[in-house]
Amino acid sequence: MTSSRNSIRWSTTDKTSESLVSGFTFYFFLYFVIDFFIRFSARFPAYGVIRPTLIEVLILLVLLFSQKDKFKYKMDDPVFKGFFVLVGYIIISIPFVEWPGSVIRTNLDPFVKASVFLFFVALFVDTERRLKVFLFIFVGCQVFRVLEPLYLNVTSGYWGSSTYLSSKEFANRLAGAPADVINPNELGFVIATAVPFLHYLLWPLGWKSKALYLLLMPLLLYALILTMSRGGFIALLVVAFFVFKESKKKFRLIVVGILAAILAFSVMTPVQKERYLSLIDRDAEGGASAEGRIRGMVNEFKLGMTRPIFGHGLGTTPEAKVHKLGSRQASHNLYAEVLIELGVVGFLIFMAFLSKIIKKLFFVRSSFSKLNMDSLDFYARLNKALITLFWMYAVYSINYWGLSQYYWYLFAGLVIAFSNLALKNVSGKSYDSSSVESCHYDSKFRLANKVRNRSY
Known part of the structure; x- marks a missing residue:
């Protein structure tokens, strides 16, 4: 039974992995990265008036949600889960911190702007090229x-x-x-x-x-x-x-x-x-x-x-x-x-x-x-x-x-994107990222796994 369930999971993941985000989404994301680091808004004052970074983030979020079915399976990644726990704790703990007003009024915004890099990099960087x-x-x-x-x-x-x-x-x-x-x-x-x-x-x-x-x-x-x-x-x-x-x-x-x-x-x-x-x-x-x-x-x-x-x-x-x-x-x-x-x-x-x-x-x-x-x-x-x-x-x-800085979240997103592609390259199929932890479990009980697989 376990073997058949695993095969179903693998085949489902393989099909999902073939659905890539659109080329427009990826290249618009690259433009956002260049704009964020090179700071066009500071170099061209007229351009900065429209708050381009905010507009770009909103557009990318819309593109992200409009294509959410293409990468639902990636959300099971342990790194994503760890981040969701962190965000959940930040939200739940707001009533119990010393200055909840400051968190809501001014401090959530920088955190959100930094953490979007995790999602953008992990989900938009989906091929080796x-x-x-x-x-x-x-x-x-x-x-x-x-x-x-x-x-x-x-x-x-x-x-x-x-x-x-x-x-x-x-x-x-x-x-x-x-x-x-x-x-x-x-x-x-x-x-x-x-x-x-x-x-x-x-x-x-x-x-x-x-x-x-x-x-x-x-x-x-x-x-x-x-x-x-x-x-x-x-x-x-x-x-x-x-x-x-x-x-x-x-x-x-x-x-x-x-x-x-x-x-x-x-x-x-x-x-x-x-x-x-x-x-x-x-x-x-x-x-x-x-x-x-x-x-x-x-x-x-x-x-x-x-x-x-x-x-x-x-x-x-x-x-x-x-x-x-x-x-x-x-x-x-x-x-x-x-x-x-x-x-x-x-x-x-x-x-x-x-x-x-x-x-x-x-x-x-x-x-x-x-x-x-x-x-x-x-x-x-x-x-x-x-x-x-x-x-x-x-x-x-x-x-x-x-x-509330970008670097850890961009790095985490890059690790997710890299690991998905690397493991796919190793096995010839797209790994279900939630199976990373189970692989460690399987490696400890190789004899039991062989007996179980033979029984099916």
């Missing part, structure tokens, strides 16, 4: 966001931000371009996001891809130096660790790493050197601010425990800090932010949501390894990039907020 096109657009936008301010810096002396020194002077730091909204730390985050994709998707290919990789990487790393972002530097170290861990040519990587470090240190100004050295030397310039950041994180966790069950409410971290810590500075720690806003219960739900993402990536990796998939395969390389990116995000979130 569309996955590659989306990656090209997404990574290309991140690279453009780095190269634009770097170009302005070289050609016109643009910086975009500065930091206060103990000598009562200001040191310039490279931030996003004038049309962008990212500060130096966020620019460092963008750089660290692009690097894993470039390394795993470009370097293993032909000489043209290698040449592009060798052209872009020095520019990105030089831009990171100019940001003086210690968080971005740590994020890059996380990426470097996983690249080193996966590499079969570790000695060569060590040599390249040493040469890159020497070259990077040689082009730094004294202030930039002091800034990065402050990570390990508290007496260096910037060491006091690093210690202050750590104290701030500790205080944020203490603040979260003042309302440990339901929290203060979604998006109320600045409000809670004003009333209880006397400062409105945004949270610099995602985990503290979640604790402050959602309480311990919400914190555990959010961490469960993240755990489902990495478990899915591990499951795909194990599926590939059992079939002896070569590391040069596109899906195997992308899986390595996504695992690296997950841990980079997890570490960087210690220094960055994100509950």
